[in-house]
Amino acid sequence: MSKQSQLNQLNTKMSACSLCALRPGCTRVVPGAGDTNAKIMFIGEAPGKKEDETGLPFVGAAGKFLDEMLGAIKLKREDIYIANVCKCRPPSNRDPSPEEVKLCWPWLLQQIQIIEPKLIVTLGRHSMERFLPGQKISEMHGHAMRHEIEGLGLQVFYTLYHPAAALYNGGMRETLLKDFKRIPKILEKIKEEK
Numbered sequence: 001m002s003k004q005s006q007l008n009q010l011n012t013k014m015s016a017c018s019l020c021a022l023r024p025g026c027t028r029v030v031p032g033a034g035d036t037n038a039k040i041m042f043i044g045e046a047p048g049k050k051e052d053e054t055g056l057p058f059v060g061a062a063g064k065f066l067d068e069m070l071g072a073i074k075l076k077r078e079d080i081y082i083a084n085v086c087k088c089r090p091p092s093n094r095d096p097s098p099e100e101v102k103l104c105w106p107w108l109l110q111q112i113q114i115i116e117p118k119l120i121v122t123l124g125r126h127s128m129e130r131f132l133p134g135q136k137i138s139e140m141h142g143h144a145m146r147h148e149i150e151g152l153g154l155q156v157f158y159t160l161y162h163p164a165a166a167l168y169n170g171g172m173r174e175t176l177l178k179d180f181k182r183i184p185k186i187l188e189k190i191k192e193e194k
Ligand code: URA
Pocket: 044, 045, 046, 047, 048, 051, 056, 057, 058, 059, 060, 062, 084, 164
């Protein structure tokens, strides 16, 4: 079965999920979007208002900034896959709870298993925490590392600030852009090491 068919099946199951308390309070499940054969998978936190309305990830202000940064490294949305650690919008855009992230993990795990990205780019501390627990994003941003994850094996991660946090913070915005522009070199290095 093609990766697209596998993801379609998974998305259908995801849409019917009611494992945590977020589903009754949101409009729709936001599974993820992009190239199912992508080498890079970006993982954010959870859908916001616009994402909840459209069913697509990163379509608000943070998404526009993300597109701008992708453009800076000559990539488009269609070249990558993007998903979130939580697939449903938390009320009033509050942080997802550890329990909600835990209950949503099997969906994200299966997405990664199907897509098999060479590089996972975590956006923000909630995404980083899922894969690299107990770290500080102020220390970890801009660092690429291999890390063993149950169900995935050894996987390369690159941790970045969240575009929404950096959007209106001049210093963080510059740092995020600088970190972002290192992505092509990191991907190149992964290819060389294979
Ligand atoms: N912020 C996220 O982390 N994910 C989205 O999909 C939108 C905003």
